[in-house]
Amino acid sequence: MSLVPSSKRSSSRSVARRQTLALSITEALRQEIVSGVRSPGSKVSEPSIAGSQNVSRAPVREALRQLEREGLVVFDAVGRCRVVELTSDDVEDICGLRVSLESTAASHAAARFSDATQRVLHDNLEQMESATTLDEVSMLDLAFHGEVMEASGRRRLIAAWRAIEPQLRLWLGTLQRRREAISADVLASTVAAHRQLIEVLASGDRTRAREFAAFHVASWVDGNDTTM
Template identity: 35%
Template sequence: MASLPSNGLQAIRRSTLAEEVAAQVRRSIISGQIAEGSQVSEPKLAEQLHVSRVPVREALVELEHDGVVVFDHRGRCQVRQFTKADFEEILSLRLNLELMSVKLAAEKVTSQDLALLKSNLEALEEEKDVTNISRLDVEFHDLIMQAARHERLRVCWHTVRTQFELLLAKAHRWQAANDIPVSDHALRGHRPIFRALSAGDPEKAVQQMQKHIREWAEWMPADETTVA
């Protein structure tokens, strides 16, 4: 049988039901609509989303890999409650992964990378919705990982980024409830990182990223990142 001519086209991969379910549940957890510590019922989710329990189960296993839900010994699922130890582990991973990524990005950054980062900053400056601010904040860090062009580093980042976004979104909601400008911290940290990347200065980029992450750790309200 003759093969199809090569014309630059590739097969399109359709997302599975499980991936769609995982995406919806992940968004609901990050936005706080499904609260930390709450039970996640497979039958209820299946009914709400009009799917069978099989893709729901697969989705919850994916979210377990993301670190945002846990299963008990009976197989019951609940949203993870983050402890101070969890936060410190996430902080230590961020310091290791993101300092490496921003150094590599400063060495390899392209005009297209910079355009995407600039667009992200501009969107963050205009955004008022708290959940979208959290999404844009994490997206900035995703774009730096992308600019680093280190596949295994990106895979490592993926293991912690949803947990980071969840904690960040929770703190952003706390800020909004206390009339604190939500995007200010991100913009203060992201702008000098962007300038260092634009200048192709790895040393400065690392310094600014380290400062940004350390300030994030100091700024995060303790009662919003830990439980008793």
Template identity: 40%
Template sequence: MPADAAAPLTRTSLAEQVRERLREAIVCGELPQGGLITEPVVAARYAVSRAPVREALLALERDGLVTFDARGRARVLELTPRVFEELVAVRVSLEGLAARLAAAGDTADLAAALEENIRRQGDAGTYRDLTRLDVAFHELVVRAARNDRLLAAWLTVRCVLDFWLTAAFRDAEMSVAPRTLAVDSHRRLLRAVASGDPDRAERAAVAHITRWRSYLPAARPAPAAHEAAR
């Protein structure tokens, strides 16, 4: 392969690395909600040019974690009650259907994978570990539906789900209540899907998703520009 044909891959790789680092900084709260993300500061921080930073920010916009204001400035998504309700509405539709479809198929392997995931949730040492396992649990169910279009639609909200759950667990400071809620509710969903009853599985998925309203993270004031650019 000619050397110039491989050159763009290097920049794409850099952009993906910056994207992943920024995504984790956003999800973990290192970059405050509503705060500005300035390209020069990010470029200096990660020792890259501004081009991959711009690509990373555009990718994060597609992930739903970054918005651009009227002046073209990137800001971290604010987890407002409206964002939460929109997320719930989409998840109820997609994950309710996914649970229904998964329950209609062969659930033995899925049940074993979900059981192992739940076991690991109980052992999770940090809120970030718990969040990753929580999101992975739901992805297992969605993939078990064996519907590519459904999976593609769900993946568009995966990052925002990760962001919201991380904020919820962090705000609760890993107290017993949300951890117990997650483990117990996931176990009920597991039993419903494994039962092979599509109606029961769908009801359990919807109940699990809507039960999180009691842990809605409070909306936060937008920080000054320099706070998000540190």
């Protein structure tokens, strides 16, 4: 398999680290996990990956640690690594934390909403309106919420979000591999909610932003079946 070329990180905030083998492998593995090529619970050993990617174990090791940070793999007591298996409990956990983080972020974002942010969000909205596949919508949805997080300007809040976002992607992927089509009304309501969130953020009303974000995320969670 070839290493993913990795378009540069969309977020301008995080420091662009020099491209390194460990980074390429991290991205490649993340993609494999989220896309389901590596199924939950399957073993992930350093030598096998090092062999398949034609690198030494060192960068692989580093990549696995990064993926652990993102919650996509877990290490057992003896250091063995496996792809994480998300239970419905885990999903609940993730979503609960997500509500906390996003509502807090929305509150901050409302206090420092910029034109640039608004442009980015509107852009995302337009893309979503013309999206066709469920996968596309999900990714745009995550990107939208990621931008709101970034707009909060709170580094540690963003870091906490980044620690669960890949798990959300993984979960959404699993869901999508069961369904296939995209429900038109879900798309419509998501777009509507996002549009409304932008307005609330632009209004600068922090309390309302917090509450609306909490409500939107929570109802989004309800809209998706969390049982696995």
